[in-house]
Amino acid sequence: MNTDVAGTAVVPRPAPAPSGLSPATRQALARFGWAVLSVGLFAGIWEVLWALGWADEKLLPPPHIFLGNIPDQARFFNTATRWQIGVDANSGPSPYEAVFITIGATGMRVFVGLLIAAVLSVSIGVLIRYVGILEKLVLPTITLLSPVSPIAWLPVAIFIFGIGNAPAIFMVVVALFFHMVLSTISQIDNVNRNFINVARTMGASKRQVYARVIIPAILPQLLIVLRLNLFGAWMVVLVAESTGVGFGLGQVIMMARNTFNPSLVFFTIALIGLLGFLSDWLLRFVQKRVLYWVPETAGVLRGL
C-alpha cells in the first residue's frame, strides 16, 4: 500500500501534447494536466503525512483509504427511504444506484434553487429600479434581511415546507435571493450612461430602454454573480439536508458523523468537490455561449 505515497509521481505531468493536436485541444489538455497535478499534490502530501504516522487514519484517513473501497462506502448512500418506518436498510436500490440517486437529488435542489433565485432576484431587482415606489417600499426590507445567515432560515423552512425537496430548495433560494437583488440593482446603476442616452435619442421608451439595453448590459455581470453564488448554493443545500430535511449528500455526512465514519465523510467531501467543480465548469460553458461579446480578460493578468 505504501506505493501510494508515490501518488504524485503517478500523476501525468502536463507533458507537451503530441503534435497534430489543435492549439485549443493542447491548451485544454495542459489545463487538465495541471488540475490533476494540483489535486495529486494535495493528496500526495496527505499520504506522506499518513506514511510518517502523523495523520491518524481513524480520524484523517488518506485518499487511498477513503477512495479505496467504494462499494463499501456506497452502501451508506442507501438513505433514499431511510426515514420511512418499516423499511430495512438492505431494501431499496443497489448501493451504486443509491449514490447516483443521492447525487441527483442534491444536484437537483442546487440547480432548481439557483434557477428560482436567479429569476426571482433579477426580476425583482429590475422592478425595483423600474418602479420608483417599489424601491422605497421593498428595498429597506431586502437590505435588512440580506445579512441574515441562511442557517437562521432553516427552522422557517421546516415550519413551512416540512420534509422533502421543498425546504432544501427554499434554503438555497433564501440564501442567494437577497444578495442577488442588491447586486442586480448595483449593476443596473453601473450601466454605461451613453448606452441609455443613445437609446433615448433614438426614441426608445422606458420599457424599451430596460428590455433592449439595460438587461443585455447587466447580463455578463449577473452570470458571474450566479457562478459565485453556485458555491454558496452547494454549501447551503448540505446544511439543509444534514438537518433532517429529507435525504441527500448532507444526510450522508450527518450519518457519517453520527456513526463516527471519517472515511465516509471524506468520500462525500470528495464527491461534493467534484460536483461543485463540474457545475462551475458547466456554468462557465453557458457563460461563453450566451455572452459571446464579453472579451476574455484573464490573458491580461497572465502578462503581469
Place this chain on the structure above:
Amino acid sequence: MVCRNVGKTWAEGTARAHEALRDIDLDIAPGEFVVLLGPSGCGKSTLLYLIAGLERQTAGSIFAFRDPVEGPSPDRSLIFQETSLFPWLTVWQNVSFGLSIRGAPEAERRAVAREALQRVGLAEAMEKRPDELSGGMRQRVAVARALAMRPKVLLMDEPFAALDVQTRAKMQDFLLDVWRDSGASVLFVTHHIDEAVALADRVVVFTARPGRIKSIIPIDLPRPRDPFSPEAEALRRQLTEELRSEVDRAFAEQEALTPG
C-alpha cells in the same frame, strides 16, 4: 435650432449646486456646421445634452424647428466621445437599432443599415461585432447609426477625441463628406482649435464656468481647407488668444478649489 437665454445649474437648490451654463443665445441654421470650442468643463457638452433633450435646462428655452425641446427626438442624433455601440449586437443591428425600436421589419432594417454603412464606407462590416473594429471604424459606425435616423441635426460630443492624429484627420474629411450629403446641421463640441478651424462654418468660443458665449467667429474659407494656409494660421492664432484667458481663469479657479 434656437437657444434663448439658456442656463443650466446642476443639483439646483442643494449645497452642491453649480452653474454650468448662463445666458446662451445661439441660432443654428439648417445645414450649418457649428463648432463649440472651449476649455474642458466649460459646459459645452452640457449644452449639447440640453439640445438633445437628455437634460432639462434650468433657465431660458430651446426650440427645434419652432417647437420647444421637451425630450429626446430622432431628429437630433447624438454621437459620443467614447464608443457607445452595443457590444451584444452586430454592426448592422447597431446601425438599425432606432428602426427596431419602432418595430420595423428586418428586411427594411437591413436595407437601411446597408445604405447608412455604405455612406461611411463600411458596407462589408455589416455582420461584424463592434469589438472586431478599430476605434475609427467604430466611430464611423456610430455616425452611420446616427445617419440611419435621418436626423436634421447631428450633435457630436468630441467624437474624435479618443483617436490618433492621422485617423482624426481622416475622420474630419469623412465627416465633411457625410455632412454635405446629408444636408443636416452639425453641432460639434471640441477643445481642439485645429479641429474647429478644419470643420466649422462658425466657431462659438465659450468662457470658463459658468459657460457663456464669449465670441462667435465665422470661417468662410472654401473646403477642403489647407491647414497650413496663412488664413488658417491667422484663425488659429485668433482662437488661441480667445481661449488663453479662459484657460488661465479655469486654472486659477481649480487651484482655488484645491485645498493646500
